[in-house]
Amino acid sequence: MKKIVIMALILLLIANASARPEYMKDFKNFSDKVKKCTLCHVQSSGYGGLNPFGRDYAKIGSLTPELMQLDSDGDRFSNIEELLNGTMPGDKDSYPGKKAPGYTTSLLLAIIILYLVKRKS
Numbered sequence: 001m002k003k004i005v006i007m008a009l010i011l012l013l014i015a016n017a018s019a020r021p022e023y024m025k026d027f028k029n030f031s032d033k034v035k036k037c038t039l040c041h042v043q044s045s046g047y048g049g050l051n052p053f054g055r056d057y058a059k060i061g062s063l064t065p066e067l068m069q070l071d072s073d074g075d076r077f078s079n080i081e082e083l084l085n086g087t088m089p090g091d092k093d094s095y096p097g098k099k100a101p102g103y104t105t106s107l108l109l110a111i112i113i114l115y116l117v118k119r120k121s
């Protein structure tokens with residue numbers, strides 16, 4: 001159990017890793033906040049299914065005006081509005097004006113989980 005928790009904490013801390021460069025070429029002019037695997041994938045590991053923006057991007061094939069005008073995740077902000085504001089166009093819980101949890105939040109969560117595990121054992 002302890003090993004699983006430690007591995008989960010490590011994965012939590014490295015979740016901000018960048019997406020693969022070959023998939024990021026179209027997004028090179030946008031903020032680093034969106035250059036993550038979760039730009040197109042559901043999971044931060046990059047594996048798993050595509051999110052709504054990832055599916056639209058895969059269907060259209062590149063950053064076209066059509067793709068930019070879509071609101072792939074249905075959060076009322078177009079994909080271009082989200083990309084320009086550093087929010088995720090495939091995540092309805094990420095939109096301009098709402099702060100996304102960052103590294104500090106992940107680190108704090110990891111410390112709390114570690115404290116709870118230590119307290120139990």
Ligand SMILES: [Ca+2]
Pocket residue numbers: 073075082087088089090091092093094095
């Ligand atoms: Ca969004």
